[in-house]
Amino acid sequence: MSRSAIVDRRIDPASLIAEVSSDDCGAVSVFLGTVRDTSDGRSVNGMDYTAYTAMAEDELARILAEARKQFDVTSLVVEHRIGALALGEVSVGIAAAHAHRAPALDAVRYVIEEIKKRVPIWKLEHYTDGTRDWVDPTVPRAEART
Amino acid sequence: MSRSAIVDRRIDPASLIAEVSSDDCGAVSVFLGTVRDTSDGRSVNGMDYTAYTAMAEDELARILAEARKQFDVTSLVVEHRIGALALGEVSVGIAAAHAHRAPALDAVRYVIEEIKKRVPIWKLEHYTDGTRDWVDPTVPRAEART
């Protein structure tokens, strides 16, 4: 199975794991992106994610298709959340299952790396000083990003 | 935090995720090993895991210490289950959290690779033909292993 979605509700890792798991798989790999309390040295207390949803869904589907082909992984799911997220909440959840561990691990890493490069989703950080700013990963900042 | 354990009960991935998560982390990586229905082309319907528990716990702790040092990951947990496991059940669960994704992903991969090499745990496969056999990864088999 393979499924990708932009969602505006809580992402449940246990559901993603259950969705990809099957008796012919010996390995499940999961990645979760979560809202952090610091960004570029600034104190953060929340985040708004916005997307070009139609294209984001297409791009996620293309990334999954590439991962399935490249790593021979057939059980692969990704959900990216949009809207207002609180600290610690999950913004993206990826799960892959395979008979063996290497393809499951590789597929999950591929998917998160590609999401960071090419899925049209943007985050507006809310700082504790009351200001807000769009994150632009192409502008060098004091600190590496998640 | 860092915790490793040999357990004789079900492993709950959601608990592991909750255990490593905190507001200063932006990434959580998880790996689960599960009991597969096929091994080396033979049909499997269950597994017994046995351990040299005292040493396995020490070895897991050493692996976590290495991973923490190597990847600067402080939130890391691993549980390996022993006893009789049914198809699809989780035999090992690893979770790592970090501010950024690469260390979380790298730490989890390091821990599972090292477990496969050096933690004194052994699996006795139960085949559907009624026979049982200790798995020996040093003997070439028809198929790569999980």
Added chain:
Amino acid sequence: MSVVTVQLFASYADLVGSNTIEVPIRQGDKVSDLLRNMRSLPTASMLPAMPRVAVNRAFASEHTVLRASDEIALIPPVSGG
């Protein structure tokens, strides 16, 4: 000349003060022509000169030829994940 509606998101929408911008194009125009035409619009003055462009929900090169029915969007640097 016809006019296409280009979708804007996130920081680009904030810079223009709108979720869309109307840009004139001629038959046979490419993405590079669209951007050149856009740069002459006062409302687009805050946008970067060479943003990434998506056509029909996929990234397009500057050589992609546009049709009036295309779904066109400017894509600010993405920050999902």
Added chain:
Amino acid sequence: MSVVTVQLFASYADLVGSNTIEVPIRQGDKVSDLLRNMRSLPTASMLPAMPRVAVNRAFASEHTVLRASDEIALIPPVSGG
């Protein structure tokens, strides 16, 4: 001569038919001496000649010197995960 109790697990325990095997050692003996002494025991005839050895819950080299109080175990190829 003293005797140390060596722990056996999994396939090695099955091969010997016991979870332990008693092996004579002399003061100053190393892991390599323990294995040589063990190979002369009829009960150990099914075991591989050079198994991995753990001393005090850590893998030991063949040069590790043994004491009577050490916790010693033979470690079959591991298959956890």
